[in-house]
Amino acid sequence: MSIRVLVADDQSMVRAGFRLLLAREPDIDVIAEARTGIEAVQQAARFNPTVVLMDIRMPDLDGLEATRRILAADAAARILILTTFDLDEYVYEALQAGASGFVLKDDPPEQLIAALRTVAAGDALLSPAVTKRVIRQFARLPRPAPPAAIDELTARELDIFRLIADGLSNAEISERLYIGDTTVKTHVTHILQKLGLRDRVQAVVLAYRTGIFESSA
The missing domain is CATH 1.10.10.10 (Winged helix-like DNA-binding domain superfamily/Winged helix DNA-binding domain)
Incomplete structure (x- = not known):
């Protein structure tokens, strides 16, 4: 059974790059794309993807709020967040929203593919590097x-x-x-x-x- 992926990113070249990369994998199928957070929510409801590959920064509705809305509509949805290390506050909030994991935009292609398979299998992905940043964020909050x-x-x-x-x-x-x-x-x-x-x-x-x-x- 193939892994059905929705790619949500506001940059057309990035979406095209992901589609080209994932097209090489026999068990992964990009079924839809979205350029805004609102489109991501709509496409997720329409196509029921296995995994949503979600950019955190998009127009109209950011990836964080899109994640919340997708999970509110379908608690079983799997969201893999695309992030960078300078977005610690978004990482923390996306965790709270229920994201299943994170990949960095400059990660090697094989790591992205492995991450998609991990999340599609029902597991979650949080690298030690991201975990350390999450620890620092939580350390500043009332417990x-x-x-x-x-x-x-x-x-x-x-x-x-x-x-x-x-x-x-x-x-x-x-x-x-x-x-x-x-x-x-x-x-x-x-x-x-x-x-x-x-x-x-x-x-x-x-x-x-x-x-x-x-x-x-």
Whole structure:
């Protein structure tokens, strides 16, 4: 089953570049384009893409608000944000809005393709570099108490939750803890279920919004 992608970017050359790049992948199909945030919301509703590749800065409606509206209409939608390192406040707000991950505009093509596949598979993508910036943003905000459900996590689940918060992938967690990838996936699923979270990006948000691991850091 192909990954259906909606490319939302206000620059026609950028959209054309993404379409050309993704056309080489047999499992990825660019089904629609949008040049404004409003068009992105409309096209997402019309075509029901697997992943929306969303530029954060667009006319009429920015990518942040477009993300909110798409997810309000379809909570299962997957949004992969196109960003740059000088947009920390947008990264933070997009996390809060429910984005599934971020890719940098100057990332190598193979990283973008891998990111699309990761998000399409139902996982979330947050690189360690972006995670560090998110940590700094959350450190400046008032912090609520951690949810009571934290106490339901086992010691192993807490270990894995900490590594998720550090931005590690399942494969990296597997290597760090000397356990199988399937075991990691099972633990991650249990963590998200116990905490009532949508994906690992929301887990990162929770960890740094509440400062869960700071006392033991």
